[in-house]
Amino acid sequence: MNLGGSDLQDLYQEVILDHNKRPRNFHAMDDAHKAEGYNPLCGDRVTVYLRVENGRIVDASFQGSGCAISKASASLMTDSVKGKTLEEVEELFARFHAMITRAPDEPIEDLGKLSVLAGVRQFPVRVKCASLPWHTLKSAVDSRDDVVSTE
Amino acid sequence: MTPTASRSRPALDVQAVRADFPILGEPIHGKPLVYLDNAATTQKPQQVIDRIARFYQHENANVHRGVHLLSERATDAYERARETVRRFLHASDRQEIVFVRGTTEAINLVAHSYGRSGVGAGDEVLVTTMEHHSNIVPWQILCEEKGAHLRVAPMTDEGELRLDELERLITDRTKIVAVVHVSNALGTVNPIDDIVRIAHSRGVPVIVDGAQAVAHMPVDVGALDCDFYTFSGHKIFGPTGIGVLYGKAALLDAMPPFQGGGDMISSVSFERTLYNVLPYKFEAGTPNIGGAIGLAAALEYVEAVGLDKIGAHEDELVTYGTELLSAVPRLRLTGTAAHKAGILAFVFEGVHPHDIGTILDREGVAIRTGHHCCQPLMNRLGVPATARASLALYNTREEIDALARALDKVREVFV
Numbered sequence: 001m002n003l004g005g006s007d008l009q010d011l012y013q014e015v016i017l018d019h020n021k022r023p024r025n026f027h028a029m030d031d032a033h034k035a036e037g038y039n040p041l042c043g044d045r046v047t048v049y050l051r052v053e054n055g056r057i058v059d060a061s062f063q064g065s066g067c068a069i070s071k072a073s074a075s076l077m078t079d080s081v082k083g084k085t086l087e088e089v090e091e092l093f094a095r096f097h098a099m100i101t102r103a104p105d106e107p108i109e110d111l112g113k114l115s116v117l118a119g120v121r122q123f124p125v126r127v128k129c130a131s132l133p134w135h136t137l138k139s140a141v142d143s144r145d146d147v148v149s150t151e
Numbered sequence: 152m153t154p155t156a157s158r159s160r161p162a163l164d165v166q167a168v169r170a171d172f173p174i175l176g177e178p179i180h181g182k183p184l185v186y187l188d189n190a191a192t193t194q195k196p197q198q199v200i201d202r203i204a205r206f207y208q209h210e211n212a213n214v215h216r217g218v219h220l221l222s223e224r225a226t227d228a229y230e231r232a233r234e235t236v237r238r239f240l241h242a243s244d245r246q247e248i249v250f251v252r253g254t255t256e257a258i259n260l261v262a263h264s265y266g267r268s269g270v271g272a273g274d275e276v277l278v279t280t281m282e283h284h285s286n287i288v289p290w291q292i293l294c295e296e297k298g299a300h301l302r303v304a305p306m307t308d309e310g311e312l313r314l315d316e317l318e319r320l321i322t323d324r325t326k327i328v329a330v331v332h333v334s335n336a337l338g339t340v341n342p343i344d345d346i347v348r349i350a351h352s353r354g355v356p357v358i359v360d361g362a363q364a365v366a367h368m369p370v371d372v373g374a375l376d377c378d379f380y381t382f383s384g385h386k387i388f389g390p391t392g393i394g395v396l397y398g399k400a401a402l403l404d405a406m407p408p409f410q411g412g413g414d415m416i417s418s419v420s421f422e423r424t425l426y427n428v429l430p431y432k433f434e435a436g437t438p439n440i441g442g443a444i445g446l447a448a449a450l451e452y453v454e455a456v457g458l459d460k461i462g463a464h465e466d467e468l469v470t471y472g473t474e475l476l477s478a479v480p481r482l483r484l485t486g487t488a489a490h491k492a493g494i495l496a497f498v499f500e501g502v503h504p505h506d507i508g509t510i511l512d513r514e515g516v517a518i519r520t521g522h523h524c525c526q527p528l529m530n531r532l533g534v535p536a537t538a539r540a541s542l543a544l545y546n547t548r549e550e551i552d553a554l555a556r557a558l559d560k561v562r563e564v565f566v
Contacts, residue, residue: 042505043522043535067503
């Protein structure tokens with residue numbers, strides 16, 4: 001696959017394309033915290049479901065329609081937050097957000113599987129696609145049932 | 152002022168036209184720019200850029216106020232711009248030409264001013280499925296305020312208005328029909344003359360959103376017989392922040408002012424204000440003088456190239472592009488009306504339009520992806536978003552080829 005530019009390859013890594021095609025945890029959950037996120041720029045919609053017990057996320061899933069970046073981000077996110085306490089998740093979101101917004105020439109932290117989304121840094125208009133599921137998750141934790149917008 | 156493209160030739164000399172637009176030489180990610188986002192905004196020819204610079208270098212002052220030479224020059228240039236717009240739209244009188252910020256403000260002006268005096272509780276406003284948000288929301292606000300109802304004329308799967316349904320939806324309570332001339336998301340050219348005839352037979356006025364029409368086909372408001380016509384300067388090679396409301400003098404005259412302020416009055420006291428004559432009644436405050444003058448230069452440019460030639464050139468590109476894109480596996484065109492202008496919109500099975508837009512951008516190809524400010528239309532089409540290539544007079548067959556090649560890249564990544 002010759003994409004004619006390494007930044008495009010950074011953005012659409014195999015892992016991201018795989019999560020886009022076969023998203024993990026892609027289903028609704030009953031009796032769960034849930035919130036809906038919406039990006040009016042591109043029409044992306046994502047609903048995040050969380051099961052929380054004693055301040056710890058025991059299960060996470062999502063549904064919705066969106067671009068490859070937002071779908072992969074939601075898929076990777078739901079995988080990575082399972083088993084973490086709410087404090088740990090909040091901290092992870094802060095680190096993830098720093099990773100996708102830092103200038104392309106600055107060093108970034110290794111966030112394991114989530115690091116595949118670091119390529120978004122070179123595409124400022126796509127940062128919201130990657131962060132939408134996380135903002136929605138935050139809202140689901142707070143269990144506000146309203147729609148979160150990236151605007 | 153004469154465009155280099157105006158030398159009389161049977162067909163449009165696209166290379167001569169391109170030479171007038173300096174930005175077309177701008178490299179994008181190291182590749183030649185292929186600008187196919189003209190429905191969002193168009194690029195500006197040197198003639199327009201120079202005209203605006205000349206205004207600020209030699210003519211700038213406020214209009215209708217000063218007795219000094221510069222104010223005279225500015226007023227003269229501003230009013231000549233109005234005359235150019237009148238000629239361009241084939242309106243009968245310059246008092247029917249109101250300068251506004253853009254199509255959105257023109258529609259809001261009519262919704263606010265005509266709506267305030269002419270629409271009441273239980274009345275109806277008729278729009279269509281394919282309207283831009285700017286021709287929906289102002290009417291929604293009006294209906295909410297007045298207790299009136301918004302009705303929606305449907306379209307076919309191909310993106311053609313159902314005129315029979317539109318006719319059926321006009322009732323004794325219908326106060327205005329608001330319809331787009333050319334759909335920004337589909338490219339459909341609506342039969343405005345038929346719509347006006349139907350509406351007028353029931354005594355209902357028609358406002359036309361012409362934002363996507365004026366750069367692609369000659370518009371004659373007299374022949375169309377529409378009551379209001381609106382367009383934006385920046386979509387016809389002029390600057391942003393300037394647009395036009397055409398309205399029949401009798402209607403405009405009967406309408407209350409939109410905004411109050413300077414220039415729209417003839418006399419003010421704390422007891423009573425007398426409003427200025429048309430069109431100034433609707434131009435409160437210092438207008439966008441430089442914008443109006445730049446717009447006039449753009450209209451003169453388009454007139455010199457020839458709208459018939461432009462239309463024929465773009466039709467050829469749409470036909471060529473339709474053929475080329477129809478052959479792309481997994482691609483489906485959205486908007487296949489028999490009469491279209493300048494738009495190639497599509498969806499790609501399994502690939503979100505946003506991802507298409509990013510990959511195309513890296514190939515130098517600028518398109519728009521998203522809902523195109525037409526969410527009700529997207530719902531009708533059953534898609535969250537589409538990708539849209541939109542054409543202008545400076546686009547070429549080679550650029551359509553570049554679009555198709557860039558779409559091959561999308562397939563490489565995703566399929």
